[in-house]
Every structure is written in C-alpha cells, then in structure tokens.
Amino acid sequence: MALLKVKFDQKKRVRLAQGLWLMNWLSVLTGIIVFSLGLFLKIELRKRSDVMSNSESHFVPNSLIGVGVLSCVFNSLAGKICYDAVDPTKYAKWKPWLKSFLIACVLFNITLFFVSLCCFLLRGSLESTLTHGLKNGMKYYRDTDTPGRCFMKKTIDMLQIEFKCCGNNGFRDWFEIQWVSNRYLDFSAKEVKDRIKSNVDGRYLMDSVPFSCCNPSSPRPCIQYQLTNNSAHYSYDHQTEELNLWVWGCRAALVSYYGSLMNSIGTVTLLVWLLEVTVTIGLRYLHTALDGVSNPEDPECERESEGWLLERSVLETWKAFLESLKQLGKSNQVDAQDEDAGQAPEAS
Known part of the structure; x- marks a missing residue:
C-alpha cells in the first residue's frame, strides 16, 4: 500500500508544478546564500591561518561552498522540470530519468544535513587546532x-x-x-x-x-x-x-568567535535543508501524480490521479532495499565463480 497518498486533478497538478517552480528558484537563492556563508567563513579562517596548526578547520567552509553550488545546480534543473510539467509534451522528455534525479536529490539532502551538523560538532577540532597554532605562534x-x-x-x-x-x-x-x-x-x-x-x-x-x-x-x-x-x-x-x-x-576568544559564527551558519543551513526536503517531497508527489495519468499527452485529460511518497510502506520498502542488496551480492559471487571456472587449468 502506498505511503501518504494524495489525489490530484489537473488543476491541482498545475498548481503543484507552479508552486514547486517558485520554491526551486527560492532554493537557488538560498544555495547562493550557503555558498556565500561558506566563502565568508573560509576567508575568516584564512585570516587566522598563521595561528592554526592544520587545515582540517577548512572542511566546513569547503563543504558549505560545495553544497551551495550543488543546490544551485539541482534546484535550477528541478525548476526547469516543474516549468515543463505544465506542458505534457515537454514533460515527456524528463520522465525517463526523473526517478534517478529524485534519488540524487535525496542523497544531496542527506549530505546537506550532515554538513549542517558539522557546523555544530567541529568546535572541539577547532579548539585543538587553535591551541597548538597559538602556542607555535x-x-x-x-x-x-x-x-x-x-x-x-x-x-x-x-x-x-x-x-x-x-x-x-x-x-x-x-x-x-x-x-x-x-x-x-x-x-x-x-x-x-x-x-x-x-x-x-x-x-x-x-x-x-x-x-x-x-x-x-x-x-x-x-x-x-x-x-x-x-x-x-x-x-x-x-x-x-x-x-x-x-x-x-x-x-x-577565537573559539567563542568562530563557534558563534559556525552555530549561526549551521542554523541557516538547517533551514535551507528543511526547504530542500520540502521541495524534494513536492517533486516526488508531482512525479507520481503525473505517472498516474493514463495519457498525459492529451491536453484534455482532466481525470484524477494519485501521488505518494513511497509505493509501499516504510517497512516493505526497507525489506525490498535489503533484498536488492542481497541479490546484488549474489550476482557478484556468481560472476566471480564464472570467472574462476572459465580459467583453463595449468598443464602439469
């Protein structure tokens, strides 16, 4: 049974696509903000690089810059998909690989969440770096x-x-x-x-x-x-x-300054993550709702369709995921055995 099913008619599907288009371009702006915050933090750390013993402290700003760029790329592409979703003939070219794009979006959201956590958790590493760097300085x-x-x-x-x-x-x-x-x-x-x-x-x-x-x-x-x-x-x-x-x-003094700075950046990144999760959920509903239309290329098609987050329950989806991993492991073992069997025995 599908998880969190929602019924959509033609008008709701169009409104969902238009709303997601606006949210995606808002996410592009937030991606620019995350990129700018990462760049600002990197510059601030560079100013004190002479009293820092290593470059580990630059992991957070480099990660922020990376996810900021990815956010702009993913949301620009998602905005184009939502814009074309209103026109069934244009949406048809996105349909074959939209599921893969959604998987990439989920992985990006996981990465963004861990980057925001790093802003809060790397205070101890920063303190150790400053202790040795100041001592040498x-x-x-x-x-x-x-x-x-x-x-x-x-x-x-x-x-x-x-x-x-x-x-x-x-x-x-x-x-x-x-x-x-x-x-x-x-x-x-x-x-x-x-x-x-x-x-x-x-x-x-x-x-x-x-x-x-x-x-x-x-x-x-x-x-x-x-x-x-x-x-x-x-x-x-x-x-x-x-x-x-x-x-x-x-x-x-430096730990307090950089700690408060990274806490503020981490809070902003978490808010951006919530926006990205909302956009990904909306894309999933739009994808499944449009897939439920029998003939999306017919402009007169007004019948209702169902959208959902998961095709099955969370437990069933997890079991299916584990089963696919097992099948993948078995196929690798069979391939290895076939390769061993295909080798000719050495002549004595």
Missing part, C-alpha cells in the same frame, strides 16, 4: 629577523588587540617563553646573564608580556614588566589588578 613571536616568521609578531599583536585577549590560555603563558629577540638583549649585562643561566634551556624568561596585552580601559598606565613583583610598582598588587591586562586567553 607565540614561540615564533621574537623571530622578527627570520624569513617566513618575521610577520608573526604583528599577527599576534593585532590578534590580541582585536580580540582583547592575551596569551594562549592567559597572560601567564608569556612567562614561559622568550618573546624578546636576542638582537635586543645586552649579553654583557649581569641581569641578562643571570636570567639566561637560571634557565635550563638558556632562554631569557621574565614575568612580562607584550604591549598588545594591555587593557586601555585600565585606570592606571599599563604595567607590562615585572608583573608579579609588587615592590617594583607603587600601590600595586598583581593578584587584584589583573584588569591592567586582558585576562581572557586568545584561544577561548
């Missing part, structure tokens, strides 16, 4: 004279200023790396020698941060050196005056 902060890394200081400084953050997890991350280049250190000074000797790796570490960590909203001038030495500054307590610096780590 801070390590190369001092290499202003090294080709390929000379831009890193500006990148980190602009990042901390724009996102009002400091370090990877916080400003104390700068205490663990040498962020001042050896070019600007006086190795004849006792203080420099003592600091280098006191570290196993021979690095010049200090309790200070770059200027870009300073919070301009602080009521006092920025203190960026000897942050943990209360006696080095008048009326200062490093445990209570953290407002002098940005206390938010850049990893959390």
Whole structure:
C-alpha cells in the first residue's frame, strides 16, 4: 500500500508544478546564500591561518561552498522540470530519468544535513587546532629577523588587540617563553646573564608580556614588566589588578568567535535543508501524480490521479532495499565463480 497518498486533478497538478517552480528558484537563492556563508567563513579562517596548526578547520567552509553550488545546480534543473510539467509534451522528455534525479536529490539532502551538523560538532577540532597554532605562534613571536616568521609578531599583536585577549590560555603563558629577540638583549649585562643561566634551556624568561596585552580601559598606565613583583610598582598588587591586562586567553576568544559564527551558519543551513526536503517531497508527489495519468499527452485529460511518497510502506520498502542488496551480492559471487571456472587449468 502506498505511503501518504494524495489525489490530484489537473488543476491541482498545475498548481503543484507552479508552486514547486517558485520554491526551486527560492532554493537557488538560498544555495547562493550557503555558498556565500561558506566563502565568508573560509576567508575568516584564512585570516587566522598563521595561528592554526592544520587545515582540517577548512572542511566546513569547503563543504558549505560545495553544497551551495550543488543546490544551485539541482534546484535550477528541478525548476526547469516543474516549468515543463505544465506542458505534457515537454514533460515527456524528463520522465525517463526523473526517478534517478529524485534519488540524487535525496542523497544531496542527506549530505546537506550532515554538513549542517558539522557546523555544530567541529568546535572541539577547532579548539585543538587553535591551541597548538597559538602556542607555535607565540614561540615564533621574537623571530622578527627570520624569513617566513618575521610577520608573526604583528599577527599576534593585532590578534590580541582585536580580540582583547592575551596569551594562549592567559597572560601567564608569556612567562614561559622568550618573546624578546636576542638582537635586543645586552649579553654583557649581569641581569641578562643571570636570567639566561637560571634557565635550563638558556632562554631569557621574565614575568612580562607584550604591549598588545594591555587593557586601555585600565585606570592606571599599563604595567607590562615585572608583573608579579609588587615592590617594583607603587600601590600595586598583581593578584587584584589583573584588569591592567586582558585576562581572557586568545584561544577561548577565537573559539567563542568562530563557534558563534559556525552555530549561526549551521542554523541557516538547517533551514535551507528543511526547504530542500520540502521541495524534494513536492517533486516526488508531482512525479507520481503525473505517472498516474493514463495519457498525459492529451491536453484534455482532466481525470484524477494519485501521488505518494513511497509505493509501499516504510517497512516493505526497507525489506525490498535489503533484498536488492542481497541479490546484488549474489550476482557478484556468481560472476566471480564464472570467472574462476572459465580459467583453463595449468598443464602439469
């Protein structure tokens, strides 16, 4: 028994075709929107590629760009089919392969749904990428004279200023790396020698941060050196005056920014998916309703026809699908046996 049968007369079939034509062109516009969102996200990720350890984060924007293009192609073609469905003679040329087109539409809808889910689920991967990328970026902060890394200081400084953050997890991350280049250190000074000797790796570490960590909203001038030495500054307590610096780590700031951006894009993509599912269901009804007309090329044909989603129930359709898979497996086994039997035995 067919699933969700609906009766259509000639007028209803024409209205369905016209409505689907409008919905398909609306879906073309939404496909352009999805493509644009994917392109925008890719550009935003490219801006921070220097502080990202790999290119896995570009899977989502690349997928959005791909499904956006496919949406425009599928819906443009479906719009043409719905436009020709009003004229039985024009519809006849689409009829032989319309079922295959509907299967392709279903596969596209499944892909679109998984892409929208990825927008919500890849936050953890993005966080891991930023953790390692920021750590490496801070390590190369001092290499202003090294080709390929000379831009890193500006990148980190602009990042901390724009996102009002400091370090990877916080400003104390700068205490663990040498962020001042050896070019600007006086190795004849006792203080420099003592600091280098006191570290196993021979690095010049200090309790200070770059200027870009300073919070301009602080009521006092920025203190960026000897942050943990209360006696080095008048009326200062490093445990209570953290407002002098940005206390938010850049990893959390970037994850929050990109996370909210990807959540918004994922919501839009889910809405587009609902529209695409509606259009596919409508195409299925139009297909089965027109197939039910005995002589669709007769313009005077006004008799009713039935449209449905599935020719049989969901359970029967699933059983038939599994049976077809079994038959396909058996046919492959028979072909393999025939090939083995057809080989001549080797002469002893």
